[in-house]
């Protein structure tokens with residue numbers, strides 16, 4: 254079962270050209286949804302105006318080499334290893350969801366375009382990876398949905414309550430779940446195939462209404478944040494003061510007055526305790 258390319262088997266009832274057309278349509282929907290989202294929220298306009306404003310309050314200029322190393326660090330930390338999550342459970346669940354989605358979508362496209370009919374034997378690795386991707390997505394996604402999601406873990410709401418903001422995760426979960434059930438029940442033109450296609454159409458067609466496009470915006474935002482740290486503009490935030498520094502104590506005399514000459518570093522207050530006051 255794990256080694257069958259169900260799309261090739263399906264080519265007897267749905268032509269490969271139709272399946273390929275569907276994939277192209279989904280790519281166009283993602284592009285269109287992302288562009289509409291940017292126009293509606295004016296996020297790109299805000300982003301560039303904000304970057305221009307930050308440049309004006311820069312304390313130093315960032316060299317080309319530094320920009321390349323910042324881009325490399327964003328790629329390694331924020332994009333490839335989900336380094337923005339300091340909660341290890343959220344990070345692991347995001348890694349499973351992200352890589353699961355990428356593997357699942359990539360192998361789907363390779364099988365539909367590269368091995369569209371049973372006459373072209375599909376290497377067993379492709380359907381195997383397709384199942385592994387869908388499983389990774391389901392495991393990371395259900396873990397997030399039932400246990401990790403802030404509504405459940407911090408606000409005490411029941412796991413089955415949902416709202417529009419959950420469209421992305423729910424359509425991801427529905428796509429992977431119905432794809433797996435479709436495969437486990439032998440593939441073919443069945444009700445599970447119809448549900449799989451319905452869920453994936455909502456996932457790719459709902460970009461304008463969902464959080465889908467965060468995967469394009471987050472890397473740009475992380476890069477810009479690091480640039481503002483490197484050029485000293487710091488989004489107009491004060492520097493990270495060392496409270497034991499006599500220079501800092503001279504500038505803020507109430508620090509030694511209330512906390513003594515050697516105040517302890519108490520870290521970020523936001524990390525003092527887990528949110529559980531509901």
Ligand code: HEM
Pocket residue numbers: 331332337338347350351352354355418419421422464467468469471472475
């Ligand atoms: C295939 C690619 C990706 C998938 C499937 C994915 C999936 C998800 C999901 C399901 C969530 C939870 C959304 C929710 O709150 O309902 C999420 C949140 C998040 N993702 Fe991704 N993601 C992807 C790519 C990326 C990339 C490339 C980055 C960063 C560079 C990123 C950064 C984040 C961050 C920071 C959050 C937390 C957002 C928040 O709490 O507001 N994601 N992602």
